[in-house]
Amino acid sequence: MDVMDTTDADEVPKRRTQQICIPGDVAFNLTNQSMKTVSLGPGVRKVQSDIMATRVGVMQYRPPATFFLSTTGDSYSPATGDDVIGVVVKRKGHEVSEQTYVVDLGRNTGRQTGILPILAFKGATKRYRPNLKKGDLIYGRIRRTTPDGPVRLTCTSNTNQSFWGPLRRTGALYRASLPFARRCLTDGSPEHDMIQQVGVRVPFETAIGVNGRIWLYTGMEKSQNLLYSLFRDAEAAKGDGDVIRKATVRVVQEIASMSDDIPLEDNTQYWVTRVV
Amino acid sequence: MELISPLTGLRRDGRREDEIRDIKCHFGVAKDADGSVLFEQGNTKILATVFGPSDAGENDDDDGDLDLLEDPSGLECEFKLSAFSQQDRRTGQGDDPRADEYSEYMEMCYKVVMFPHKNENSVVKVTCQVLQADGSHLAAALTAGTLALIDAGIQIKDLIVGCTTTIIDGKALVDISSHEELQRLPQVTVGVIARSGEIIVMDMKNRFHKDLLNPILAASLAGSGKIFEEVEAIVREHVKNSAPNFTT
Numbered sequence: 405m406d407v408m409d410t411t412d413a414d415e416v417p418k419r420r421t422q423q424i425c426i427p428g429d430v431a432f433n434l435t436n437q438s439m440k441t442v443s444l445g446p447g448v449r450k451v452q453s454d455i456m457a458t459r460v461g462v463m464q465y466r467p468p469a470t471f472f473l474s475t476t477g478d479s480y481s482p483a484t485g486d487d488v489i490g491v492v493v494k495r496k497g498h499e500v501s502e503q504t505y506v507v508d509l510g511r512n513t514g515r516q517t518g519i520l521p522i523l524a525f526k527g528a529t530k531r532y533r534p535n536l537k538k539g540d541l542i543y544g545r546i547r548r549t550t551p552d553g554p555v556r557l558t559c560t561s562n563t564n565q566s567f568w569g570p571l572r573r574t575g576a577l578y579r580a581s582l583p584f585a586r587r588c589l590t591d592g593s594p595e596h597d598m599i600q601q602v603g604v605r606v607p608f609e610t611a612i613g614v615n616g617r618i619w620l621y622t623g624m625e626k627s628q629n630l631l632y633s634l635f636r637d638a639e640a641a642k643g644d645g646d647v648i649r650k651a652t653v654r655v656v657q658e659i660a661s662m663s664d665d666i667p668l669e670d671n672t673q674y675w676v677t678r679v680v
Numbered sequence: 681m682e683l684i685s686p687l688t689g690l691r692r693d694g695r696r697e698d699e700i701r702d703i704k705c706h707f708g709v710a711k712d713a714d715g716s717v718l719f720e721q722g723n724t725k726i727l728a729t730v731f732g733p734s735d736a737g738e739n740d741d742d743d744g745d746l747d748l749l750e751d752p753s754g755l756e757c758e759f760k761l762s763a764f765s766q767q768d769r770r771t772g773q774g775d776d777p778r779a780d781e782y783s784e785y786m787e788m789c790y791k792v793v794m795f796p797h798k799n800e801n802s803v804v805k806v807t808c809q810v811l812q813a814d815g816s817h818l819a820a821a822l823t824a825g826t827l828a829l830i831d832a833g834i835q836i837k838d839l840i841v842g843c844t845t846t847i848i849d850g851k852a853l854v855d856i857s858s859h860e861e862l863q864r865l866p867q868v869t870v871g872v873i874a875r876s877g878e879i880i881v882m883d884m885k886n887r888f889h890k891d892l893l894n895p896i897l898a899a900s901l902a903g904s905g906k907i908f909e910e911v912e913a914i915v916r917e918h919v920k921n922s923a924p925n926f927t928t
Contacts, residue, residue: 424916424919424920425919426830426839426912426915426916426919427793427830427835427836427837427838427839428836428837428838428839428873428875447835449835449837456837458795458835458836458837459830459833459834459835459836460830460833460915460918460919461919462919475833476922479714479832479833551797552801
């Protein structure tokens with residue numbers, strides 16, 4: 405990664421540059437640019453024609469007019485549209501149609517929770533819906549964040565995709581840093597390639613939450629443990645593509661050549677009828 | 681012993697009038713906190729921690745009208761002088777009155793550079809605890825608190841830096857140590873936004889003639905500038921070292 409130390413206001417570059425910023429740094433000056441609307445991502449604010457950093461990180465520019473800051477911050481801040489893995493804490497409410505699950509989204513201090521209506525699952529009705537207990541995992545999307553209310557989640561979607569919903573209890577939950585989780589979702593990153601490569605030889609399921617939680621499931625005890633350790637090594641590699649590639653090859657070999665794996669018994673029935 | 685040696689023209693710790701002490705920062709030392717920094721300015725060591733933004737809790741309705749007087753800025757600051765921080769252990773019957781004052785100064789400073797929270801009912805708590813007191817406590821606390829806010833990833837407009845200055849025989853000494861503090865000389869502590877030179881907070885100790893104000897203030901701003909340079913370099917280095925952990 406080409407990291408530059410410029411602190412003067414630069415003209416908007418034609419290619420991507422990486423500029424370290426601390427709060428108050430002016431990264432770009434837009435007086436010479438003809439941008440009518442500028443799209444500002446996290447960590448950045450616009451002061452007249454300057455793009456200024458409000459946190460510490462690497463300033464990013466994406467054409468045509470998007471600016472944001474990459475940060476190491478490990479504190480997840482819920483944002484609408486984020487796909488997250490939540491841990492069910494409890495169920496609230498009286499009327500079945502109004503009940504919600506209180507779901508923990510994970511934070512360093514001060515537990516960040518959101519609410520998920522118990523019917524907000526694809527195909528759920530009052531009589532037939534997931535019955536989640538404390539500690540169960542769900543993969544959902546943040547529907548709304550308002551200043552004076554709780555974060556609202558949902559596991560339904562407008563499309564036919566049905567990957568939202570409860571995650572099998574027998575899967576493994578890997579707690580990752582936010583940057584690592586983001587890299588796993590970014591096309592072209594070593595972490596993303598790692599996931600693709602594993603998938604070629606090993607059947608597995610994974611859900612990646614941008615709140616720093618990654619759920620893994622292979623259904624077999626040993627291969628799941630190996631997969632978990634692969635993610636752990638990949639995160640420790642801190643973006644080093646070679647290290648990740650080598651680890652991936654090693655783990656895939658080991659899993660593929662395993663003959664004595666033990667299946668994980670999963671007797672949980674999430675979807676039930678007539679729940680008390 | 682004199683503050684400035686007549687022989688060498690240097691201060692007791694070997695510095696010149698306009699030289700600041702060595703600054704070191706260790707980020708993320710308090711794992712439980714959202715942001716933390718162990719800030720060392722010479723022998724003054726401050727542990728600054730930031731918690732938040734977190735739920736501020738329900739408003740106590742029994743307060744009645746007092747709710748209106750409550751500050752909705754969502755910022756709570758605390759300045760603490762540890763009992764073991766100075767030469768004599770302070771068993772302290774009550775709170776040091778200066779601690780409350782310094783806490784308020786911290787709030788005044790950080791409020792200026794922080795943004796109103798996305799959530800109405802959230803609060804950020806900044807605590808600066810002096811572990812080793814060798815002068816310029818408020819100044820160091822202001823700087824340390826800013827660094828902790830940065831470590832916590834809380835958005836701020838700019839960095840705040842503090843500097844304490846004293847003046848003797850017409851010479852302004854910048855970034856004073858505890859020996860220089862105990863001399864009952866005029867002292868001025870400023871909390872500034874170093875880049876613009878804007879003074880947010882100014883604390884004065886020991887009455888002095890107004891003619892001394894300008895020289896002391898000028899030296900304070902110059903000293904703050906130097907402290908900011910050091911701190912800026914440290915932060916950039918810290919970011920560069922964490923750079924591999926960013927998203928591409």
